[in-house]
Amino acid sequence: MAQNPAQRTPPPLIPLRFGEDALLWAAWLYYVDGLTQNDIAAQMGISRASVNAYLADARTRNIVSIEIDPDRYRALSIAQALRDHFGLQDCLVIPSGAGDRPLIDRLGAAGSQALSRLVQSGDTIAVTWGRSVLALAQQLDRGGLQDLRVVQATGGTTAKIPWTPEACATRLAEALGARCIPISAPAIVSAPEMRGLLLSEAVVAEQMQVLSQANRIVLGISSLRPESTIHTSGFFDDVAMHSHYHAAVGSIAGRLISARGEPVDGPLEGRTIGIELSQLKTIPCRIGVAGGMDKVQAILAALRGGYVNVMVTDADTARAILASEGYDEVPGSRREGERPPLPERTGVKKFLNRPQDAVNETVAGALLAHEGVLAAVDGAPRALRAVRGPRPGKVGLVIGGGAGHEPGFFGYVGEGLADAVAIGNVFAAPPPDPILAATLAADGGAGVLHIFGNFSGDLLNFEMAAEMAAARGVPVRAVVTTDDIASAPADNRAARRGVAGNVFVFKVAGAACDRMMPLDACADIARRASQRCYSMGIALEPGALLDSRRPSFQLGPGDMEIGVGVHGERGIARARLASADAAADLILDRILDEMQPAEGDRVALLVNSLGSTPQMELYILNRRVRQRLRARGIEVHRTLIGHYYTSLDMAGVSITALHLDDELVSLLDHPCRSPAWTQP
Amino acid sequence: MLMFTRTDLSDLFRSLAERMAAEQDTLAELDGEIGDADHGVAMAQGFAAATRALIEAEADGQTLADGLTLAATTLLNAVGATTGPLYASALLRAAQVFGAQQGVPFARLADLIPAMAGGIVDRGRGKPGDKTMVDAWLPAAHAVQDGQRRGLDTPAILRAAALAAAEGAEATRAMMAAQGRAARLGPRSIGHLDPGAASAAALLDSLARWAETAAGRRG
Numbered sequence: 001m002a003q004n005p006a007q008r009t010p011p012p013l014i015p016l017r018f019g020e021d022a023l024l025w026a027a028w029l030y031y032v033d034g035l036t037q038n039d040i041a042a043q044m045g046i047s048r049a050s051v052n053a054y055l056a057d058a059r060t061r062n063i064v065s066i067e068i069d070p071d072r073y074r075a076l077s078i079a080q081a082l083r084d085h086f087g088l089q090d091c092l093v094i095p096s097g098a099g100d101r102p103l104i105d106r107l108g109a110a111g112s113q114a115l116s117r118l119v120q121s122g123d124t125i126a127v128t129w130g131r132s133v134l135a136l137a138q139q140l141d142r143g144g145l146q147d148l149r150v151v152q153a154t155g156g157t158t159a160k161i162p163w164t165p166e167a168c169a170t171r172l173a174e175a176l177g178a179r180c181i182p183i184s185a186p187a188i189v190s191a192p193e194m195r196g197l198l199l200s201e202a203v204v205a206e207q208m209q210v211l212s213q214a215n216r217i218v219l220g221i222s223s224l225r226p227e228s229t230i231h232t233s234g235f236f237d238d239v240a241m242h243s244h245y246h247a248a249v250g251s252i253a254g255r256l257i258s259a260r261g262e263p264v265d266g267p268l269e270g271r272t273i274g275i276e277l278s279q280l281k282t283i284p285c286r287i288g289v290a291g292g293m294d295k296v297q298a299i300l301a302a303l304r305g306g307y308v309n310v311m312v313t314d315a316d317t318a319r320a321i322l323a324s325e326g327y328d329e330v331p332g333s334r335r336e337g338e339r340p341p342l343p344e345r346t347g348v349k350k351f352l353n354r355p356q357d358a359v360n361e362t363v364a365g366a367l368l369a370h371e372g373v374l375a376a377v378d379g380a381p382r383a384l385r386a387v388r389g390p391r392p393g394k395v396g397l398v399i400g401g402g403a404g405h406e407p408g409f410f411g412y413v414g415e416g417l418a419d420a421v422a423i424g425n426v427f428a429a430p431p432p433d434p435i436l437a438a439t440l441a442a443d444g445g446a447g448v449l450h451i452f453g454n455f456s457g458d459l460l461n462f463e464m465a466a467e468m469a470a471a472r473g474v475p476v477r478a479v480v481t482t483d484d485i486a487s488a489p490a491d492n493r494a495a496r497r498g499v500a501g502n503v504f505v506f507k508v509a510g511a512a513c514d515r516m517m518p519l520d521a522c523a524d525i526a527r528r529a530s531q532r533c534y535s536m537g538i539a540l541e542p543g544a545l546l547d548s549r550r551p552s553f554q555l556g557p558g559d560m561e562i563g564v565g566v567h568g569e570r571g572i573a574r575a576r577l578a579s580a581d582a583a584a585d586l587i588l589d590r591i592l593d594e595m596q597p598a599e600g601d602r603v604a605l606l607v608n609s610l611g612s613t614p615q616m617e618l619y620i621l622n623r624r625v626r627q628r629l630r631a632r633g634i635e636v637h638r639t640l641i642g643h644y645y646t647s648l649d650m651a652g653v654s655i656t657a658l659h660l661d662d663e664l665v666s667l668l669d670h671p672c673r674s675p676a677w678t679q680p
Numbered sequence: 681m682l683m684f685t686r687t688d689l690s691d692l693f694r695s696l697a698e699r700m701a702a703e704q705d706t707l708a709e710l711d712g713e714i715g716d717a718d719h720g721v722a723m724a725q726g727f728a729a730a731t732r733a734l735i736e737a738e739a740d741g742q743t744l745a746d747g748l749t750l751a752a753t754t755l756l757n758a759v760g761a762t763t764g765p766l767y768a769s770a771l772l773r774a775a776q777v778f779g780a781q782q783g784v785p786f787a788r789l790a791d792l793i794p795a796m797a798g799g800i801v802d803r804g805r806g807k808p809g810d811k812t813m814v815d816a817w818l819p820a821a822h823a824v825q826d827g828q829r830r831g832l833d834t835p836a837i838l839r840a841a842a843l844a845a846a847e848g849a850e851a852t853r854a855m856m857a858a859q860g861r862a863a864r865l866g867p868r869s870i871g872h873l874d875p876g877a878a879s880a881a882a883l884l885d886s887l888a889r890w891a892e893t894a895a896g897r898r899g
Contacts (some may be wrong), residue, residue: 056898246818246819247819247822259850259854260845262687293870294856296854296855296870297854297855316825320871322871323853324854326853380842402760425718425759426718427716427717428721428759428760428761430760431756431760432757456804457760457761457762460762460765460766461760464765548705548708552712552717553717568717570865594829
């Protein structure tokens with residue numbers, strides 16, 4: 001153990017505020033006052049070597065902690081992990097999402113930085129093609145070297161894209177002051193014989209000879225996802241990709257590789273002019289430049305195959321690659337000095353008989369509790385109907401979904417609301433049979449409207465049931481709710497989940513049906529209500545599943561999940577637990593951002609417990625929500641507060657705002673009577 | 681000639697159901713990470729229900745198509761969710777392929793896999809790389825076609841399909857989900873195994889094991 005020099009020789013002049021702690025004094029003078037070690041030595045009356053030892057000691061004793069900007073620290077430590085894991089020569093990871101510059105530009109800049117450092121006079125640099133490669137070439141400025149050659153790694157294309165092999169090579173050669181050697185042939189030719197002929201042409205043979213002498217290569221890595229640029233590159237235009245290349249996940253230099261990084265052979269190989277993968281791997285310095293979540297699989301394949309030994313990418317991509325390789329805790333993702341987690345919530349107590357009977361027993365209890373309102377549908381134990389709902393000439397409204405959201409969904413069955421409901425297992429869409437039974441029970445001869453949340457299971461089962469109903473002569477329209485603004489970006493609204501906003505959509509549609517509006521009009525107004533609903537949730541504790549009585553996901557003791565789904569799906573981010581006002585603000589900021597209400601606009605508000613959050617906390621949140629809305633000049637026409645759409649016993653809240661217009665106000669005010677919503 | 685009969689179908693489903701029961705907790709855990717944790721229960725309940733129905737109807741003189749259709753509708757109505765319609769469509773397609781026969785040559789057992797894969801792709805409209813069960817089923821279907829082209833025997837073909845499915849499932853780790861609940865996670869879905877692909881790989885492994893035992897028993 002190192003002795004504390006301060007205890008050995010306490011300097012006489014130590015200022016009082018530092019107590020007896022010479023280390024603290026030295027550290028203060030150095031880090032806060034900015035003195036040099038010589039100045040400190042003079043002021044403290046000790047040698048410079050002692051100052052140096054004090055400062056080192058101050059760091060090991062945590063008197064001083066040195067902080068590196070977290071984004072940079074993270075990028076650095078991820079780069080190191082990536083290098084170690086794949087045995088790379090070097091790795092450069094840039095912070096993700098910093099500033100407004102597009103990722104491709106920033107990758108290009110980082111790639112050019114890497115190449116500038118590596119390139120030497122006399123190099124022959126092969127270059128493939130792609131957006132990142134071109135961005136690299138465009139941002140490179142490295143003169144002063146001699147006898148450089150840049151050679152195309154593949155033949156050319158005629159595709160109308162800026163990042164063709166020709167453009168990438170030309171641009172790179174310009175930036176380096178190098179001689180540019182093209183490959184004067186197409187990358188893919190029509191037949192193997194043509195390839196043989198072209199390769200034996202003196203010009204092409206000579207160019208390929210230069211390519212074989214390359215000692216560095218700059219590589220783009222392409223994914224084969226439908227949105228990938230490779231499909232517009234002109235490389236694979238005339239090839240039925242999937243027939244031979246179903247195992248391919250990525251492409252390098254026009255060659256295809258599998259998830260394990262092995263070459264995938266097919267008819268293209270005999271028709272491709274360019275560097276072969278086996279040859280590529282003999283090049284000593286192979287710089288890969290690629291990033292983006294859609295490319296994770298392709299980059300991983302390239303790294304596994306050893307085609308790249310200097311990787312340039314961004315932190316999110318690198319972290320996803322490491323996660324795919326089974327790294328649980330990617331370096332830098334946990335802050336230093338964080339408290340160790342408390343024991344997890346386990347063995348949650350519940351009032352249950354046999355877990356597998358839970359849903360049926362819930363339905364039985366609900367029928368008894370609400371016997372004037374709800375009735376069973378004969379022959380369909382998982383379908384219920386309203387006692388006073390379906391009537392001749394009225395459009396029938398059928399809702400449904402998995403159990404576990406009580407009072408969703410049967411709580412919204414009754415006069416002026418839904419006519420029938422289909423109930424699935426916990427968090428699982430109901431099968432087509434109960435949906436069909438509910439549809440037939442709700443049918444009054446004017447067609448039936450299906451409303452359900454946007455989940456793949458609900459879509460599939462409701463779609464099948466609608467086909468079966470149509471075959472029985474009952475026309476069905478479906479409206480899929482998509483109010484969860486945290487579940488996908490605004491430009492992809494169709495991908496969003498349907499959550500607590502369901503309650504408002506059911507109400508509006510139920511009123512429209514009750515007013516005897518025709519089927520298409522009911523569907524239109526329901527769709528409009530759904531589109532004007534904005535919901536977002538925050539979870540504090542996961543709900544516990546019935547079978548295991550264990551939490552369905554993990555949430556740290558000091559954490560909350562922002563944007564959580566109603567089945568415990570992870571949200572958009574995990575954050576430190578915040579106060580009620582801060583939590584309400586988090587949600588409301590996003591809702592208002594999207595809704596863009598004008599001053600004087602009206603909304604309906606639902607402050608909803610996700611299960612175990614008590615009414616008290618809902619009122620505290622509601623107080624803040626109203627402060628924010630008042631500040632915006634928004635009027636709240638109606639507030640629902642309580643358990644309206646839950647997720648078993650999850651602790652948390654969701655807030656929904658329905659942006660009203662006159663028709664929606666009128667339908668919202670229409671009388672209704674159901675287990676969960678009754679108004680005169 | 682060695683045949684695959686309606687009785688074999690019940691026996692095969694018994695193996696599949698046992699395997700799904702054994703995998704239930706693992707699948708629930710995988711699904712908890714990127715979905716809603718119901719996949720284990722759905723698969724276990726669905727295959728258990730289908731197996732019960734098949735065994736109960738065994739004395740009815742059903743054809744293979746009848747049996748597969750019964751399995752499809754039972755599974756569908758037992759679980760709903762996404763699993764129900766996808767596996768129901770898969771089994772209905774298999775029913776079409778085997779047709780109204782009491783038995784088919786054992787070598788045709790492998791035809792189940794491309795048929796089921798086709799049903800799943802058509803119903804779910806999933807594409808390879810979307811991080812779904814398609815990423816296990818399609819490689820398995822390709823492996824069957826490849827094995828048949830190379831003239832392998834049925835157990836070997838099914839083993840190759842199981843391995844391809846396992847590898848396909850493993851590859852879903854690096855994929856960003858584009859379908860199903862996990863799609864909303866976007867980048868956060870990367871690093872996790874897709875539960876639907878994992879259960880598909882387990883089913884196909886169970887099918888291969890069953891065929892190895894059955895062929896050994898009779899051959």
